[in-house]
Amino acid sequence: MNHRTHPVKRAFVKVLGGRRTQSVAIPIFCIVLSLLAAAIVLLCLGKNPLQAYAGLLQGSGLFPKDSYAAHRSILTDFISMVDNWTPMLFAALAVAIANKGGLFNIGVSGQMLAAGFTATVLIGYSDLPAVVAKPLVFVIGIVAGALVGALIGFLKQRFNINEVVSSIMINYIIQYIVSFFIYTYYVDPISRQSRAVGANARLTLQQVSIGDLNTVLPIGFVLAVVCVFVLRFLMNRTKFGFELKAVGANKRAARYAGIPVGSRIVLSMTISGALGGLAGVTYYLGYYASIQPRTLADMGFDSIAVALLGNSNPVGIFFSSFLITAISKGSTYMSSTVGVQQEIASLITGIILLFSACSAFIRYLVEKYRVQLEEADKAMAEGGKA
Amino acid sequence: MEQEDYIIEMRHITKRFGAVVANDDVSISVRKGEIYALLGENGAGKSTLMSMLFGMYEPDEGEIYIRGQKVRIHSPNQATKLNIGMVHQHFKLVQNYTITENIVLGIEPIRRKFGLFPCVDLKGANEKIRALSKAYGLEVEPTEKIEDVSVSIQQRVEILKMLYRNAEILIFDEPTAVLTPQEIEFLLEILRSLRDGGKTIILITHKLEEIKKVADRCAILCRGKLVDVLDVATTSTKKMANLMVGRDVSFVVDKKPPKFGDVVLDVKDLCVENRDHFDVVKHVSFQVHAGEIFAVAGVAGNGQGELADAIAGLTPQKAGKITVNGTDLTNLGVRARTKAGVSYIPEDRQAVGLILDFSLGENLALKSYGDPPFCEHGVLKPDAFVEHAKGLISDYDIRGQKPEGPVRPMSGGNQQKIIVAREIDLESPLMIFVQPTRGLDIGAIENIHKRMIAERDKGKAVLLISLELDEIMNCADTIGVMYNGEMTKIAAADTLTANEVGEFMMGVKAQ
Numbered sequence: 005m006n007h008r009t010h011p012v013k014r015a016f017v018k019v020l021g022g023r024r025t026q027s028v029a030i031p032i033f034c035i036v037l038s039l040l041a042a043a044i045v046l047l048c049l050g051k052n053p054l055q056a057y058a059g060l061l062q063g064s065g066l067f068p069k070d071s072y073a074a075h076r077s078i079l080t081d082f083i084s085m086v087d088n089w090t091p092m093l094f095a096a097l098a099v100a101i102a103n104k105g106g107l108f109n110i111g112v113s114g115q116m117l118a119a120g121f122t123a124t125v126l127i128g129y130s131d132l133p134a135v136v137a138k139p140l141v142f143v144i145g146i147v148a149g150a151l152v153g154a155l156i157g158f159l160k161q162r163f164n165i166n167e168v169v170s171s172i173m174i175n176y177i178i179q180y181i182v183s184f185f186i187y188t189y190y191v192d193p194i195s196r197q198s199r200a201v202g203a204n205a206r207l208t209l210q211q212v213s214i215g216d217l218n219t220v221l222p223i224g225f226v227l228a229v230v231c232v233f234v235l236r237f238l239m240n241r242t243k244f245g246f247e248l249k250a251v252g253a254n255k256r257a258a259r260y261a262g263i264p265v266g267s268r269i270v271l272s273m274t275i276s277g278a279l280g281g282l283a284g285v286t287y288y289l290g291y292y293a294s295i296q297p298r299t300l301a302d303m304g305f306d307s308i309a310v311a312l313l314g315n316s317n318p319v320g321i322f323f324s325s326f327l328i329t330a331i332s333k334g335s336t337y338m339s340s341t342v343g344v345q346q347e348i349a350s351l352i353t354g355i356i357l358l359f360s361a362c363s364a365f366i367r368y369l370v371e372k373y374r375v376q377l378e379e380a381d382k383a384m385a386e387g388g389k390a
Numbered sequence: 391m392e393q394e395d396y397i398i399e400m401r402h403i404t405k406r407f408g409a410v411v412a413n414d415d416v417s418i419s420v421r422k423g424e425i426y427a428l429l430g431e432n433g434a435g436k437s438t439l440m441s442m443l444f445g446m447y448e449p450d451e452g453e454i455y456i457r458g459q460k461v462r463i464h465s466p467n468q469a470t471k472l473n474i475g476m477v478h479q480h481f482k483l484v485q486n487y488t489i490t491e492n493i494v495l496g497i498e499p500i501r502r503k504f505g506l507f508p509c510v511d512l513k514g515a516n517e518k519i520r521a522l523s524k525a526y527g528l529e530v531e532p533t534e535k536i537e538d539v540s541v542s543i544q545q546r547v548e549i550l551k552m553l554y555r556n557a558e559i560l561i562f563d564e565p566t567a568v569l570t571p572q573e574i575e576f577l578l579e580i581l582r583s584l585r586d587g588g589k590t591i592i593l594i595t596h597k598l599e600e601i602k603k604v605a606d607r608c609a610i611l612c613r614g615k616l617v618d619v620l621d622v623a624t625t626s627t628k629k630m631a632n633l634m635v636g637r638d639v640s641f642v643v644d645k646k647p648p649k650f651g652d653v654v655l656d657v658k659d660l661c662v663e664n665r666d667h668f669d670v671v672k673h674v675s676f677q678v679h680a681g682e683i684f685a686v687a688g689v690a691g692n693g694q695g696e697l698a699d700a701i702a703g704l705t706p707q708k709a710g711k712i713t714v715n716g717t718d719l720t721n722l723g724v725r726a727r728t729k730a731g732v733s734y735i736p737e738d739r740q741a742v743g744l745i746l747d748f749s750l751g752e753n754l755a756l757k758s759y760g761d762p763p764f765c766e767h768g769v770l771k772p773d774a775f776v777e778h779a780k781g782l783i784s785d786y787d788i789r790g791q792k793p794e795g796p797v798r799p800m801s802g803g804n805q806q807k808i809i810v811a812r813e814i815d816l817e818s819p820l821m822i823f824v825q826p827t828r829g830l831d832i833g834a835i836e837n838i839h840k841r842m843i844a845e846r847d848k849g850k851a852v853l854l855i856s857l858e859l860d861e862i863m864n865c866a867d868t869i870g871v872m873y874n875g876e877m878t879k880i881a882a883a884d885t886l887t888a889n890e891v892g893e894f895m896m897g898v899k900a901q
């Protein structure tokens with residue numbers, strides 16, 4: 005008899021209330037909810053949401069298309085999604101490590117650009133052999149990004165300049181300096197972008213044959229996955245991670261505990277910048293081969309949302325960055341198959357991010373319903389006795 | 391039975407947090423217009439019981455009646471509607487808001503500009519609060535920011551916040567733990583006058599003499615259960631203490647005569663300034679020997695806190711020299727000073743002494759996490775944290791959390807015990823104890839005092855800074871009095887009476 009009352013609330017608590025499963029169940033619930041919300045948008049536009057979502061998955065190589073061009077398959081689509089996923093993963097990890105230290109790295113885009121540009125100029129146009137050039141690109145990306153991050157950290161530690169303000173300013177400075185150099189020295193007269201880097205320096209191998217397939221191969225992805233585990237270990241199991249989290253959680257207590265707060269701030273921004281730099285080289289010398297002047301990569305800003313969606317936890321970020329990349333990558337194909345504008349696809353990404361941000365609210369709701377139901381049951385039991 | 395005029399009745403209340411039973415079938419009834427005290431050890435469930443009356447939690451079992459009506463108090467707003475107000479153990483104020491803004495927060499008076507645009511009428515509110523504070527003798531300057539005022543003013547703000555919301559039932563959770571003796575007297579006076587004005591007051595405190603002074607009745611909680619409700623007038627403090635702790639508590643600790651060793655802490659001509667470059671410690675010199683408890687007495691805000699911070703390295707010194715066992719501390723950072731032999735119980739446990747979101751085990755190792763066995767080659771050993779924590783938890787009777795759980799939900803007194811346990815465990819030659827027993831129950835206080843004296847007997851130098859004259863007179867071998875940033879008197883404890891110390895503290899007497 006009992007379960008007839010409040011069936012919705014009961015189901016809600018049952019599905020999402022499990023203490024152990026909650027950390028996975030709630031994000032999935034959020035995603036389902038957002039897909040439903042986006043479906044309504046699509047229905048309003050007179051499109052079939054199922055077809056649209058299939059297009060989304062097909063575009064990112066997660067669901068087979070009806071037909072493929074020669075030397076293409078679901079695998080090549082998937083790998084080219086991974087190509088895009090790589091810089092996003094680096095960028096979100098960059099945001100996460102700063103977050104743990106209580107810092108907000110909004111300057112990932114700038115760090116990406118600085119690293120991408122430096123590596124392009126120093127190595128991209130050289131004719132070093134690939135085995136030397138590619139590692140050098142990684143190293144230069146790390147160093148350039150780290151230097152920008154360190155500068156932001158230093159400004160905070162030394163002059164107490166808020167990192168958000170300095171990052172935004174530095175973003176502008178880098179963007180205009182890079183534009184100046186590209187227009188003056190490195191511009192490609194046709195594309196109005198920087199000249200494409202050589203294949204020797206590019207971090208995504210082009211035209212690789214696997215069987216009869218012809219695919220790209222992002223070599224940075226391996227490093228990105230390694231970074232996920234290294235960061236996880238760093239944050240949870242090392243002295244440095246302990247100190248970083250202490251500084252992020254309570255600066256005064258960290259100081260009292262003898263932790264050099266200033267140096268930890270600089271160091272966490274430096275690591276964050278280095279990861280941003282890796283995002284930059286895998287983006288500008290991997291996914292793309294050139295730099296578009298006067299713009300910052302949106303990815304640097306999207307990565308903030310991705311990091312939050314993954315709860316600043318490296319493994320969580322692995323999945324959240326996968327999800328967001330798959331959607332944004334698949335959206336191009338979706339817009340062509342279903343005939344909706346690219347903007348609608350971005351809208352859906354936005355809706356997912358918005359709903360994911362609600363997970364705390366949903367957790368609260370579950371707890372509230374649980375209490376309500378328990379009380380209702382109790383009242384019922386007492387009523388039964390009387 | 392129910393004919394009597396009870397304004398609050400809590401019947402058969404049970405509240406669990408996971409495996410912890412914070413309240414176990416507790417029933418209390420409070421009459422209108424009385425001061426009802428709640429007494430109990432740390433973690434006995436006092437704050438939890440009152441949080442339920444204030445709608446922060448809901449009971450798992452049991453019922454609440456207010457003015458004879460059965461009610462469900464599901465939120466603090468609901469409690470406010472029932473004219474219930476609460477001053478929490480750890481204040482809940484917005485630091486960078488003004489006093490007025492804090493008081494009106496959530497029920498801002500609205501004025502329509504040009505009869506159209508709604509905006510908050512701060513001017514009107516300022517006036518109203520000024521009038522309110524006059525009426526109750528709780529003087530504050532409504533336009534000051536919270537971060538700029540002392541704790542006792544912050545407490546007044548919390549009280550005014552309740553009165554502004556027309557509270558009739560006022561709950562005070564350990565209001566005197568943060569106050570100086572003079573401020574306590576003043577607060578008790580306020581409590582009496584509030585009661586005489588018809589308000590009903592529930593007072594949580596660990597200080598028996600306060601209960602004796604103002605309360606009408608007193609309920610005693612022990613490990614979540616109600617033990618007894620007593621008429622204060624006819625019960626001795628000894629009996630209360632006995633009921634609460636379950637054994638006899640001695641208020642005066644036994645102490646062997648001290649055996650002084652070499653000088654451990656040597657402070658010479660120390661000057662410290664605060665953030666506004668105002669001298670707060672002025673040319674202070676003193677020495678603490680091994681095997682000595684040197685107690686610094688003084689009214690709050692006379693430079694004792696800064697003195698401790700300067701020795702621990704949290705505040706830079708402007709001039710002078712501090713040495714510990716011959717090591718000059720002047721240019722050392724906090725970590726180096728800890729290694730050189732300084733342990734420090736800071737005044738503010740939540741803001742400085744603990745990282746509330748870290749686990750109990752991590753907090754107990756907050757100063758030694760980087761050394762073996764907690765850490766080898768930069769890699770932490772989680773098991774070592776747990777093992778270490780288990781030992782200290784049983785030694786210091788820390789209740790309410792597993793080693794892996796966060797310290798945030800722990801009761802105030804148990805949080806304090808974490809810090810005390812950690813700092814004594816460092817085995818440093820110099821131990822700086824600032825208000826080490828703040829918020830502890832009398833059993834725990836006795837325990838801490840015993841340990842402090844045991845450390846002294848082991849040859850440690852103890853610098854005790856306390857606002858409680860009783861604590862100082864009980865424990866000190868040497869007493870230094872600070873007044874207005876200067877050490878105005880240093881003398882062996884047995885050559886001074888409490889009265890004399892009090893006079894030095896007030897600056898009435900000078901050397």
Ligand SMILES: Nc1ncnc2c1ncn2[C@@H]1O[C@H](COP(=O)(O)OP(=O)(O)OP(=O)(O)O)[C@@H](O)[C@H]1O
Nearest residue numbers: 407412432433434435436437438790799801802803
């Ligand atoms: N939100 C919570 N989650 C888990 N446990 C809690 C929570 N709040 C309180 N507890 C536990 O309930 C018990 C009672 O805590 P409470 O704060 O009521 O004690 P108290 O009597 O106020 O003690 P103190 O004198 O130290 O302030 C403690 O063991 C505490 O750890």
Ligand SMILES: [Mg+2]
Nearest residue numbers: 437479801802
């Ligand atoms: Mg309490």
